[in-house]
Amino acid sequence: MESDGRFGGGAGLRDGGEFSAESGGGPRALPAFLAAGPAVAPEDRPKAEAPPDQPARLRGALNPLLAAAGPLLDLAGSLRERSGHENPEGLRDVILAEVRRFEEEAAAIGVPPEEVRVARFALCTMLDDVVRATPWGARCRWAREGLAVVVDPGAGGPDRFFDLLDTMLSDPRLHRLELELFYACLSLGFEGKFRDKPRGAHDLAHLRDELFRVLRRLRGERERALSPQWRGVAERFRPLGHVLPPWLAAVAVATLLGGLFLTLSASLGGRADAVVARLGALLPDRPLELVRAVPPPPPSAGPALAVRVTALLQPEIRSGAVAVLAGDDGALVIRIEGAGMFATGSDAIRARYRAVVDRVGQALGPEAGRVVVVAHTDDQTPRGGGLPTPEALTEARAVAVLKILERTLGAERLTAEGRGEREPLAPNTTPANRGANRRVDVRLYPE
Structure with a gap:
């Protein structure tokens, strides 16, 4: 965008996003309420002497308007981030x-x-727009009576901001200071009339970019180097190995490791002596005598119990x-021969033995103590079927006997164990011996 008037922030926004001042008939002059004297370029305008007590930040600034407006610009940035304010009226004041x-500092x-009035209008309009875009600003007095109305009632609404921008862009060299403030x-966040347009954000970004390019041409190319003395010494890098001989580095490393070893060894020796002394103090003066407490013998089944059962x-x-x-463990054992009690490989109790098991339960019912049902078998257990191992077969048979005993003794007193063929009464060499080894012991442990 050149400084020939082809820029229209408010008057002529074309459909393609190109801005033009042609709809206004060429460059427009500043409004009467902002024009107060002949137009003079910023470089040619007379400068008043700053008072001795003026802040140092304003002296020698590239743009005095921006320097003086710094606090207000900072405030606009912080207001955009606030979700609420407890006293909007006080903030407005x-x-x-x-x-x-x-105004006082700029003057x-x-x-x-005339530049102060243009800048004042831009700042007030921008602050009004930022506040009204917040939830809390749209509900307070600010929405009806903005800063621009209070400061200068005849200045016009927010759209005048873009009219002024379009007018000043007709001669950007003359209005460079104001244009830089408008860009800020x-x-x-100033949006004005672009806030509610369908492509408002896109058009506003295009306008801001065009303004930036105009200001860049006015300011000239910036210094791209981060420091005027960024270049280092033009010497080739020489590794340390080219300066020191290898043997000297080896001697230095060996000396360092030797000193480290001696230091750690001395420290460890001192700590070890202290630990040995503390361990020696823990040893008794005479040999320890180990006294093993003998547990009391468990209750055993007396002759009277055996007589009653x-x-x-x-x-x-x-x-x-x-x-x-x-x-042998003090229990009273009621042994039920198992040769005819179960079929081969089965855990189902035959009918005749169900009555026998029930009679055993009735005999043990009056006696106190826990009851363990232990089943045994011989070495002829069938390997097929659902109970393939002697342990599984005897466990199932013990549970079957336990289920009948529960009727008279209760489940809380009973435990079932299957010991397979591990505890034979006689060698499994004859049918008679194998029949004796197939048995169920109901063991009562008196209390």
Whole structure:
């Protein structure tokens, strides 16, 4: 975009996104409320002497308007990020006071009055637009009575911002300072009439980019080097190995490792002596005597218990189905011969033995203590079917006996075990011995 008037921020926005000032009949002059004297280029305008107490940040600035408007521009950036404000009216009054301060500082450092008025209008309009775009700003007094209306009632609405921009772009060299301030306002979020347009964001970005290119041409090419003295010494890199002989480096490393070893060895030796001394203090003065506590013997089945149970099981004992024995572990053992109790490879109790098991339960019912059902078998267990191992077969048979005993003894007293062929009474060499090894022991452990 050249400075020949082909730029239209407010008057002529064409469909293709190209801005033109042709609809206004050529470059337009500044409005009466902003024009206060002959147009003079920024370089040719007289500069007033800044007072001695003027802030140092304004002296020697490339753009005095931007320097004086710095606090207001910073405030616009922070207002965009706020989701709410507890006192919008108080904030509005503070900003009005800051606008007055801006006018005074700009005038004090020599900014012409017409530039101050243009800048003041741009800043107030930009702040009004930013605040009204927030949820809290749209509901307060600010939405009805903005800063621009209070500061200069005859300045016009937000659309005047783009009219002024279009007018100043007709002669950008004359209005360079104001154009840079307008660019800052656009960069900080001022949208104005573009906010509600379908392609408003795209057109506004195009306008801002065109303005940036105009200002770049006015300012000239920027210095691209980060530092005027960024180049280093033009010497080739020489590794340390080219300066020091290899043997000297080896001696230095060996000396360092030797010193480190001696230091760590001395430190470890000192700590080891202290640990040995503490361990020696823990040793007793005389040999320790180990006294092993002998647990009390478990309750055993006395003769009276055996007499009572034997008396109750006399019919079964005479038939040879049951025998009452004293176990090695203090238990009373009621042995049920298993040769005729189960079919080969089966855990189903035959009908005759169901009555025998029930009689055993009735005999043990009055006696206190836990009852363990232990089943045994011989070495002829069939390897097929659902119970392929002696342990699985005897476990299932013990559970079958336990289920019948539960009727009289209760499940909480009973435990079932299957010991397979591990504890034979006699060698499994004859049918009689194998029949004796197939048995079920009901063991009562008295309390």
